[in-house]
Amino acid sequence: MITDRSIAPEIHPISGIRYPDVKSIQLTNKIPVHILTSGMQEVAKIELIFFAGRWQEHKRAVATCTASLFKEGTSKRSSLDIANLIDYYGASIQVSSFIDYSSLTLYCLNKHLEYLLPLMTELITEASFPESELELYIRNNKQKIEVNEKKVEHLGQRLFTSVLFGKNHPIGYTTSKQDLEVLSRKDLLMFKQQHYHHENAFIIASGKLTDSHIQLIDRHLGIPLNQPADKKTSIVSLDASPVDLYIDEKADALQSAIRVGKRFINKLHPDYPLVKATNLVLGEYFGSRLMSNLREDKGFCYGIYSTIASFVNEAYLCIATEVGADVTESALHEIENEILRLQNDLIDVDELQSAMNYRMGVFLGDLDGAFNQHDFLKGLLLFGADKEYMLHYVDRLRSATPQAIRDIAQRYYRSDTFYKVIAGKNINVS
Secondary structure (H helix, E strand, C coil): CCCCCCCCCCCCCCCCCCCCCCEEEECCCCCEEEEEECCCCCEEEEEEEECCCHHHCCCCCHHHHHHHCCCCEECCCEHHHHHHHHHHCCCEEEEEECCCCEEEEEEEEHHHHHHHHHHHHHHHHHECCCHHHHHHHHHHHHHHHHHHCCCHHHHHHHHHHHHHHCCCCCCCCCCCHHHHHCCCHHHHHHHHHHHCCHHHEEEEEEECCCHHHHHHHHHHHCCCCCCCCCCCCCCCCCCCCCCCEEEEECCCCCEEEEEEEEECCCCCCCCHHHHHHHHHHHHCCCCCHHHHHHHHHCCCCCCEEEEEEECCCCEEEEEEEEEEHHHHHHHHHHHHHHHHHHHHCCCCHHHHHHHHHHHHHHHHHHCCCHHHHHHHHHHHHCCCCCHHHHHHHHHHHHCCCHHHHHHHHHHHCCHHHCEEEEEECCCCCC
C-alpha cells in the first residue's frame, strides 16, 4: 500500500492522562522513598532530594558551591578516585542545587547498585570539600561571571529578578565575585551538616527495580545520614522595586535583552491551570502569539517566550527575548499589543484547542518512561501535590474556554502591574 504524503494524518484528541503507579515506603531511618517500577532495561535512577537550596542559605552562593564540590573529595577518596570509580561502572552521579532543593542523582545499571550506593552514602556523610578544590571552583566561577557580564541576556535577567524580589532575596540575587571570595570551607561543612541529613530528605527511585534493589537502597541509604544540626537563619528578604521601567545600557552590545513580567502565582494556586493555559497561548510554545508576531511576522527576534517560574514559596512571570537595539521600543509595543488582544478579544476556539492539544501532548511526553515519570513526580512532591492535584489540573486545562482565557488575562496580565527591564545598546524607550 502506497501512502499519500499529501494528506495529513488524522488528529485524535488525547482522551486522558494516566498517573504513574507509585509505591511509597520508608527506609529504616524514616526517609520517604517513592518507587516507580517500569521499563525493559536493567537501569536505575536513584535521587536523594534535600531541602538545601538557595531558600535555605545563610550565606550567598553557599548552596550551589556545596553541591558543586560534593564529588571533589571525601575523607576516604580524592576527586580522581571518585571519578575513576564512577567511570569504571559506566555510571553517572550528578549533584545539583536549585532555589528550593538540592539533589544527588545516581544513574547506573541495576547490577552495579551494590557498588555505587555506598559511594552515594560516602559523598553525603564524608564529603570533605578540600581547600584546593574550593579555590579552583571560586577561580573558575569568577571567570564565568566575567564572561556572563558581557552578555545582555545575562544582564537583563539579573536586573529583572533583582527588581522583582530585591538583591537580598534567594531569587533576586545573582552570584557575584565578592560572594565567592568570602566563601570558606567552614561554610560548606556547616551547610552540609545543617541540611544534608536523613530528616531533611526524600528519595525517588525509578527503573526496572525489584525488592532486592529496594533492600539495597535501605541497607546503604537507610542508615543515619549525618547528625542534624541547628540551622542558621536563611536570607529571605523581599524588597521589590517601586519603579516599573529599568534600563541597563551597554555601549558595545549588538542587541537589547527585554524582560517583562512580575511576581506571580505558583502551581498551588487554584487559578494556576487556567493561567498556564493563557500563558501557553501568549508565549509558551513555538506556535504562540508572541512567537508568531515578533519572530514570524516582524522578524524582530529569533525567539520569544513567556514563562512562569514556579517555586515552593514564590513565582514570577517573565516574557523574555533579545532583539536588535533599533527595534527595542517596537518589540515592547508588540508585546503589549498581544497582551491587550488576549484581554479584549475572545480567542478562536480552534487556536485554543490547538494550544491545549500541544499541552496534553507535553503531558504524555512527561509521563513516557520511568525516568520522565521520575522528574514529573518530583515536581509534584516538592510542592506537596499528589495524584488528585494532577487530575484536577488536567481537567481544568481541558475545560478551558475562550471566556475563561479572557478573564484570566484581564485579572493576571494587566500591563500596569508589569515591570519592564531592558539591557543593551542605544536604547530609546519611553
